[in-house]
Amino acid sequence: MTKVALRVDNVGKSFREYGTEWRRFGSWFGWRSRRIKDHWVLRNISFAVRKGEAVGIVGQNGAGKSTLLKLITGTLRATEGAVHVSGRIAAILELGMGFNPDLTGRQNATHIAGLLGFSRSDIQSLMPEIEEFAEIGSYFDEPVRTYSSGMQMRVAFSLATAIRPEILIVDEALAVGDAYFVHKCFKRIREFRDAGTTLLIVSHDKSAVQSLCDRAVMLDKGKMVADGTPQEVLDLYNAMIAEKENATVRQLRTEGGAAVTVSGTGEATIERIWLEDRHGNPVQFIGVGDQADLVIRVCAKSGLSRLVIGYMIRDRLGQSIYGTNTFHSEQVIRNVSSGDVFELRACFPMNLGVGSYSVSVALTGTETHLVDNYEWRDLALVFTVANTQRSAFVGTAWLPPKLTLSSDGRPFELDRDGFCNTTSDSVLMQN
Amino acid sequence: MKEMFLAIWRYRHFVLSSIENDLRSRFARSKLGATWMILQPLAQVAIYSLVLSRIMTAKLPGIDSPYAYSIYLLAGMAGWSLFNEIVTRSLTVFVENGNMLKKIMFPRTCLPAITLGSAFVNNVLLFLVMIVVFVLLGHKPTIALLWVPLLMLVTAAFSMGLGLLLGILNVFVRDVAQFMNVVLQLWFWVTPIVYMPSIIPPNIHAVMAANPMYWIVTDYQSVLVYGSSPNSSALLVLVLVSLMLLTLSFFLFRKAAPDMADVL
Numbered sequence: 001m002t003k004v005a006l007r008v009d010n011v012g013k014s015f016r017e018y019g020t021e022w023r024r025f026g027s028w029f030g031w032r033s034r035r036i037k038d039h040w041v042l043r044n045i046s047f048a049v050r051k052g053e054a055v056g057i058v059g060q061n062g063a064g065k066s067t068l069l070k071l072i073t074g075t076l077r078a079t080e081g082a083v084h085v086s087g088r089i090a091a092i093l094e095l096g097m098g099f100n101p102d103l104t105g106r107q108n109a110t111h112i113a114g115l116l117g118f119s120r121s122d123i124q125s126l127m128p129e130i131e132e133f134a135e136i137g138s139y140f141d142e143p144v145r146t147y148s149s150g151m152q153m154r155v156a157f158s159l160a161t162a163i164r165p166e167i168l169i170v171d172e173a174l175a176v177g178d179a180y181f182v183h184k185c186f187k188r189i190r191e192f193r194d195a196g197t198t199l200l201i202v203s204h205d206k207s208a209v210q211s212l213c214d215r216a217v218m219l220d221k222g223k224m225v226a227d228g229t230p231q232e233v234l235d236l237y238n239a240m241i242a243e244k245e246n247a248t249v250r251q252l253r254t255e256g257g258a259a260v261t262v263s264g265t266g267e268a269t270i271e272r273i274w275l276e277d278r279h280g281n282p283v284q285f286i287g288v289g290d291q292a293d294l295v296i297r298v299c300a301k302s303g304l305s306r307l308v309i310g311y312m313i314r315d316r317l318g319q320s321i322y323g324t325n326t327f328h329s330e331q332v333i334r335n336v337s338s339g340d341v342f343e344l345r346a347c348f349p350m351n352l353g354v355g356s357y358s359v360s361v362a363l364t365g366t367e368t369h370l371v372d373n374y375e376w377r378d379l380a381l382v383f384t385v386a387n388t389q390r391s392a393f394v395g396t397a398w399l400p401p402k403l404t405l406s407s408d409g410r411p412f413e414l415d416r417d418g419f420c421n422t423t424s425d426s427v428l429m430q431n
Numbered sequence: 432m433k434e435m436f437l438a439i440w441r442y443r444h445f446v447l448s449s450i451e452n453d454l455r456s457r458f459a460r461s462k463l464g465a466t467w468m469i470l471q472p473l474a475q476v477a478i479y480s481l482v483l484s485r486i487m488t489a490k491l492p493g494i495d496s497p498y499a500y501s502i503y504l505l506a507g508m509a510g511w512s513l514f515n516e517i518v519t520r521s522l523t524v525f526v527e528n529g530n531m532l533k534k535i536m537f538p539r540t541c542l543p544a545i546t547l548g549s550a551f552v553n554n555v556l557l558f559l560v561m562i563v564v565f566v567l568l569g570h571k572p573t574i575a576l577l578w579v580p581l582l583m584l585v586t587a588a589f590s591m592g593l594g595l596l597l598g599i600l601n602v603f604v605r606d607v608a609q610f611m612n613v614v615l616q617l618w619f620w621v622t623p624i625v626y627m628p629s630i631i632p633p634n635i636h637a638v639m640a641a642n643p644m645y646w647i648v649t650d651y652q653s654v655l656v657y658g659s660s661p662n663s664s665a666l667l668v669l670v671l672v673s674l675m676l677l678t679l680s681f682f683l684f685r686k687a688a689p690d691m692a693d694v695l
Contacts, residue, residue: 015693021603028686070692074536077689089536098531102456111452114445115537123444 003086005051005167005198006072011081012043013067038079041067042222045081051166054199056209056230058237059219065202068219069169072200087166087198090116092157101145105136105155108144112159126162133158133188135181150178157185164192171202186212206234210317231318232261235360235378239263264375267304268363271297271341273381286350288387288398294346296361304336304374309344310362315396316355323360327367351398352385359383432681438538446541450548468553469560472512476505479625498568505561506655507624507648513554513583514590514644515615520546521594522601522608529695539688543595547587554583565655573658582654582661585669586647592676599680599687603694622648643669 017037018024027036042064049055059065070076071083073091098115099108109130113123131140134154136147144152161168170189189212193199203209209216209230216233218226220240226233239261274282278291286292298309310325326332326344333342359381365372390398404411439446458464480501524542525532532539558579562572601607622644623631631639639645646669650661 024603024690025600028683028690070533075533076692091535098535100452100456102460103452107452107455111445111448114442114448115531115535117442117537118444120444 003051004048004084005053005086006049006200007084008045008047008068008072009082009084011045011068011071011078011083012040013064013071013076014038014040014079040222042071042219045219045224047217047224047227049198049200051198052193052196053215054193054201054213056213056216056233057200057202057219058209058216058233060241062221063219064222065219066171069171069200069202073169085167088117089167089169090160090163090165091169092160092171099144099152099156102143104143105134105140105147105151106131109155109159112156113162116160118163122163130155130158130162133162133184150181154181157181161185161188161192164195164197167198167200168192169200169202206237207319209234210319234318235261238378239376260377260379262375262377264363264373266375267302268298268300268307268336268374270361270363270375270377270380271299273297273359273361275381275383283383285384285386288350288352288354288385288390289400290350292348292350294348294359294381296344296346298342298344298363300336300338300340300342302338304365305334306365306372307333307336307342307374308362308364308367309333309342310364311344311346312360312362313352314358314360316357318358321352321357321396325362325364325367350385353394353396353398354385354387355396356382356384435538435540435681439540439544442538442541445537446544446548449541449545450552453545453549454552468556472508472557473560473564476501476508479504483625498570502565502568502570503627503652503656504625505564506652507622509554509558509561509655510582510586510648510651511619511622511624511644512557513550513586514647515619516550516553517546517587517590518594518597518611518615520550521591521598522611524598525602525691526605526608526695533692533695539691540684543591543598546594547591550590551583551587558583561655575654575658575660578650578654578661581666582647582650585666585673588673588677589643589647589669592673592680595680596676596683599683599691602687602691618642618644624648643672 016024016027017039018027018033019035019037023031023033023036026033045068047055057065057068067076069091071078072085073089074083074085098112100111103111106127109127110123113126114120118126134140134151134157136151136154139147139151140155144155147155168189186208189199193212199212201209201212213230216226216228216230217224218233218237218240226236240263273294273296275284275286276293276295277283277286280293294311296309296311298307300307308325308327310323310327312323313321315321358379360376360378361380362376363374364376365374387393390400454465458467461467463470483500483504521543524546528542531537532542562576565572597607597611621639622642623639628636628639628645628649646662646665650666653659653661
């Protein structure tokens with residue numbers, strides 16, 4: 001049995017309203033007043049995270065994500081239930097908040113390392129590595145007040161992850177960094193995960209949750225509303241954001257067992273969606289680079305002033321590959337009557353890598369799905385791209401190159417078999 | 432209680448570097464740097480001496496020096512400044528570090544430990560400067576100086592007990608710190624620091640004696656000005672009062688700690 005790194009056991013957190021502070025002081029000495037009001041921000045939260053598992057926590061602002069994290073790190077105490085943690089937790093929360101602006105990066109690093117519970121000899125031996133990872137050059141010995149926020153974040157991240165923790169909590173703080181450093185951070189986070197660190201990732205950045213997590217948990221108004229694969233949970237999250245007063249969000253199960261999230265007012269619905277090859281035959285498999293037609297048939301269920309049809313192709317992790325809609329192509333349908341049927345045909349070359357892809361469809365009144373969301377359907381169609389005719393390659397995109405080799409400035413030709421023999425493994429090794 | 436001290440021991444590097452940074456950042460970006468630490472109390476004593484020495488009798492009974500009043504003033508100040516610094520800083524220590532308390536998990540008892548350590552370092556430095564000034568003024572230090580560490584310890588214990596108690600309450604009722612700032616000013620004037628207890632009418636003496644700082648300051652004065660031993664029975668009572676205050680504040684701290692992060 002795999003070990004549990006973190007167990008959250010029916011946890012609830014209430015911020016008590018005492019009315020007067022005298023009642024609070026009284027409560028320390030066992031005096032219970034009926035006029036103490038409980039204001040629950042989290043309730044009945046239970047989940048367990050195995051050692052080495054990566055779990056994303058999603059939810060809208062005020063859903064209770066940060067309160068949950070504080071309960072896990074221990075800065076807040078749960079009102080009911082318990083949090084069991086095995087091993088050291090490192091949290092990249094509010095990076096650099098403990099920094100003293102008048103001290104140098106090095107002095108701050110030494111100081112904060114002490115706050116994280118490192119011993120002085122640990123700090124001494126880690127310092128060269130922290131300095132190297134932060135890559136801020138001579139600024140490391142300048143006062144922190146001269147730093148940009150990105151530089152502060154670099155030092156803080158290097159410091160927080162100087163020793164691999166058993167549990168790493170990553171939150172929004174990573175968003176401040178520059179692209180290069182954020183990549184470097186994620187590389188380190190992946191290395192930690194591969195080495196057995198349990199990850200808890202709180203982010204509005206869906207791609208981070210999708211690419212790093214094995215599982216996701218969704219909070220809404222202090223309750224846990226979903227616990228499943230990142231794809232399922234994020235689809236539900238997306239739908240929740242789009243939810244209108246009279247809209248419905250439901251998750252259906254397909255024959256394959258995958259959860260399909262459908263949300264919207266239902267004023268327009270998707271009748272059918274299919275993929276055609278270049279001969280016009282409906283297909284589930286399609287070759288790399290082949291001409292394909294994606295056809296979406298839509299039926300209006302009531303009169304609509306505007307109708308926009310959009311689709312998004314996603315990879316198996318749910319990451320967006322390509323998406324557009326008829327607003328961007330300036331083909332908004334106006335004054336739709338109930339019962340009208342429209343067919344959108346998207347004709348494009350399948351320049352995708354080998355793998356399974358899904359299509360999400362949105363029927364809306366505007367260019368975003370946040371207003372007038374008639375229907376939003378994830379996993380409306382699943383298809384597979386296979387490589388039958390092209391030379392082998394890896395990745396999600398097909399970008400066929402013309403490869404030229406030369407030796408000592410003289411070009412020379414390789415026979416075509418040379419390329420065909422290259423396996424995807426050996427291509428990978430070059431990366 | 433035991434685990435509280437163990438936790439501080441485990442985080443000793445943090446406590447020490449906080450004290451160090453505290454000193455460092457206090458004088459960072461000032462040209463005279465640490466010299467200010469000496470100049471400030473000296474200037475204060477000089478001002479009081481100038482303003483008050485004309486009104487007060489320049490000569491003190493039992494001490495033969497033209498600078499008698501300044502010496503008396505410095506001695507009382509040494510005790511008062513330790514008390515004042517610990518109480519003022521303890522009052523706001525949790526509120527000022529609220530962000531850290533909410534976001535980072537570390538033993539909360541480190542914060543009062545840092546306050547105490549940093550006040551102690553300042554006071555020891557001030558004391559050393561004071562001894563140098565005494566010698567320059569022709570007031571030879573005596574063997575009674577050996578009492579000073581004990582006096583400092585008792586003063587620190589009393590101040591910490593009181594400061595921590597009020598500091599915890601201040602997290603929930605912020606008026607405590609505001610109110611105490613006024614009280615401390617009044618407290619300074621009802622304690623015989625800038626004047627001699629002998630100028631107090633005898634019928635108020637009993638009221639004065641209820642002030643623990645009265646005993647601390649007069650003990651500092653006996654040791655530093657007159658070279659005699661402190662009032663041992665008063666010292667014993669002070670130790671008992673301090674221990675009671677400390678126990679009470681630790682107990683309150685235990686009860687209040689989970690609530691603190693909620694309201695900060």
